[in-house]
Amino acid sequence: MKRALAVFLSVLMFLTVIPVVGAASTPSFSDVPRSHWAYKEITEMAAKGIIKGYDNRTFRPNNEVTRAEFAKIMIAAADVDINKSYVDQTFKDVPRHHWAFLYVEYAKPYLTGYKSGSTYTYKPDQAAVREDIAVALVRLLGYDQKYKADLNQLKKFRDYEDISSALRPYIAIAIQTDLMKGYNGNFRPQDPITRAEAASLLYRAILDRDDDDEIKIVFPTPGQPKPQPEPERISISDSFSDSKLKNWDTDKATGNWEVSSKQVTAESDDDDLDHYFLPLNWNESDKVKKYELSVDVNVVGSEGLGGLYFNGKDGKANVVFVQKDRVVLGKVNDVEEDDIDIITSSSYKLKSSNRLKVEVNENTVSIYLNDQYLFGQQYVKQEGKKLGLYLQEDATKGAPRKTTYLDNFSFKETK
Numbered sequence: 001m002k003r004a005l006a007v008f009l010s011v012l013m014f015l016t017v018i019p020v021v022g023a024a025s026t027p028s029f030s031d032v033p034r035s036h037w038a039y040k041e042i043t044e045m046a047a048k049g050i051i052k053g054y055d056n057r058t059f060r061p062n063n064e065v066t067r068a069e070f071a072k073i074m075i076a077a078a079d080v081d082i083n084k085s086y087v088d089q090t091f092k093d094v095p096r097h098h099w100a101f102l103y104v105e106y107a108k109p110y111l112t113g114y115k116s117g118s119t120y121t122y123k124p125d126q127a128a129v130r131e132d133i134a135v136a137l138v139r140l141l142g143y144d145q146k147y148k149a150d151l152n153q154l155k156k157f158r159d160y161e162d163i164s165s166a167l168r169p170y171i172a173i174a175i176q177t178d179l180m181k182g183y184n185g186n187f188r189p190q191d192p193i194t195r196a197e198a199a200s201l202l203y204r205a206i207l208d209r210d211d212d213d214e215i216k217i218v219f220p221t222p223g224q225p226k227p228q229p230e231p232e233r234i235s236i237s238d239s240f241s242d243s244k245l246k247n248w249d250t251d252k253a254t255g256n257w258e259v260s261s262k263q264v265t266a267e268s269d270d271d272d273l274d275h276y277f278l279p280l281n282w283n284e285s286d287k288v289k290k291y292e293l294s295v296d297v298n299v300v301g302s303e304g305l306g307g308l309y310f311n312g313k314d315g316k317a318n319v320v321f322v323q324k325d326r327v328v329l330g331k332v333n334d335v336e337e338d339d340i341d342i343i344t345s346s347s348y349k350l351k352s353s354n355r356l357k358v359e360v361n362e363n364t365v366s367i368y369l370n371d372q373y374l375f376g377q378q379y380v381k382q383e384g385k386k387l388g389l390y391l392q393e394d395a396t397k398g399a400p401r402k403t404t405y406l407d408n409f410s411f412k413e414t415k
Contacts, residue, residue: 029059036061038196041203061196067111067132068100068124070193074107074136082106088235091122097242100124110136112167127192131167133201134174134189147173157187164189233413234291236282240264240407248388249279254335255391263298263405264389267396274338276391277309277317280411284385293387294357294410297322299350301402305395307356313384318343320358320367321390324350327367329377338393346375359414387411 027046032039042059053059075082082102089096091113094104104111104122112132114121138144149169153176154160163171171189174180180201182188238247243259250257255266255276266276293308307321309332316333319340327348331341348369357368366376395404 027053029053029057031058032061032196036196038200041200042196044203059195061194061199063195064127064192065195065198066124067122067126067128068094068098068104070128070132070136071100071103071107071111071122071124074110074140075103080106088232089237091120093121094124095239095241096236097238097244097246098124110139112164129190129192130180130187130197131163131171131189133193133198134180135167135170137179137201138170138173138177141179143173143177143179144170147176149173150176154187157182157185159186159188162189163187233415234282234286234288235410235412236280237408237410240409245278247281249281253278257389260405263407265396265399265403265405266391267399268393272336274393275319275332275335276393276395277312277335277386278389279312279386280388280409282411286413288385288413289382290361290414292357292359292410292412292414294355294408295389296407297354297356298405298407299352299354300405302395302398302404304350304354304404305392306404306406307390308358308387309390310358310360310387311380311383312386312388317384317386317390318365318380319390320356320365321392322348322350322354322356322369327356327369327374329365329367329375329380343380344375344377348374361414 027043029042029046032042036042038061042061046053087096087102087105089101090105090108094101098104104124111122112135114123149172151168151172153172154163154168160168167189171180171187175182175187180187236247240259240262245257245259245264248257253266253276254273255268255278257264257266257276257278264278266278268276293310295308297304297306303324304322307319309317309319311318315335316331318329319332320327320329322328325347326345328340328345329343331343333339333341346367351370355368355370357371359366359368360380360382363381364376364378365380367374389406389409391404391406
């Protein structure tokens with residue numbers, strides 16, 4: 001645990017800057033004089049190589065840490081291995097393309113969040129505050145399992161009512177175990193965490209404690225093997241709030257795809273190109289036989305001609321798209337040929353916004369429009385693993401006055 005907490009602090013200090021290389025064994029920082037309240041904690045940990053300063057010999061003790069950065073710190077502290085294949089989105093404001101998405105999802109056991117109705121948010125850009133680090137330290141050290149919270153401990157602080165009600169047991173344990181202290185009769189639960197305060201708190205947890213995590217134990221009698229939980233199913237979504245298209249393999253796309261007004265569309269200067277494919281980044285080696293794809297097809301003066309593709313392999317793919325009066329399931333065999341082998345279709349009156357969903361169950365395909373079943377087709381062989389967004393050349397030929405946009409994409413593995 002001590003090693004993990006050392007990593008915790010080390011990551012914290014390296015979040016945004018390049019540290020000094022080869023610092024002196026007894027470092028000093030120009031902005032941390034001997035009179036600084038955290039001088040001892042900062043300098044002693046720096047002398048042990050746990051922390052380092054900046055390249056101009058400063059420590060910047062008053063810099064704040066954001067909640068997104070704090071999630072990354074907790075991953076290092078807990079020695080969590082991140083599996084990028086199976087992660088569901090928990091927080092509305094931390095979508096999959098956010099740089100801290102995996103850190104936040106995997107650090108949830110140590111973090112605080114927010115709930116409104118059935119919606120969870122994390123507020124990644126806000127500063128992490130003292131009550132956040134109190135919860136993290138208590139849970140990381142396992143003190144919430146070891147100690148019973150004495151809520152009377154909180155009443156010694158004049159501002160105890162400012163502590164979030166759900167967090168009070170953790171704050172009480174942090175006080176009881178001397179992990180955290182108040183100042184002038186206040187706990188300051190909503191004060192942002194600074195580098196100096198983080199150094200002081202973690203010094204108290206690492207260097208100023210004599211307890212050893214190692215104990216001798218007796219292993220329980222072997223029993224029946226516990227059943228392994230089912231692996232998490234793939235779930236990838238994109239609302240295109242990030243213009244960099246991180247969820248997509250733009251290098252292997254046909255056509256030039258870009259985000260406009262938090263929607264995506266495509267065009268090309270190549271007159272021979274009739275079909276635009278944007279492949280999704282996902283682990284194509286996974287043996288996925290049942291899944292669903294969905295996307296909003298938003299029409300501005302165009303005739304639609306956009307939707308989804310799947311079973312992609314060697315430049316060929318099945319496509320499902322909406323047009324002026326129909327929904328079509330077909331096969332594209334050459335992106336430079338405008339011909340599409342029509343498998344089946346159904347009448348449909350194009351709207352300004354059309355929610356298209358494709359369900360694939362091995363060799364059976366079902367098509368939905370605006371949450372209503374439209375038609376299905378059997379014997380559509382799963383030939384390839386590439387899938388993603390699809391537009392025809394004519395969908396954007398009249399841009400920007402007449403064009404088709406795609407939005408709110410989702411890919412989910414199903415039972």
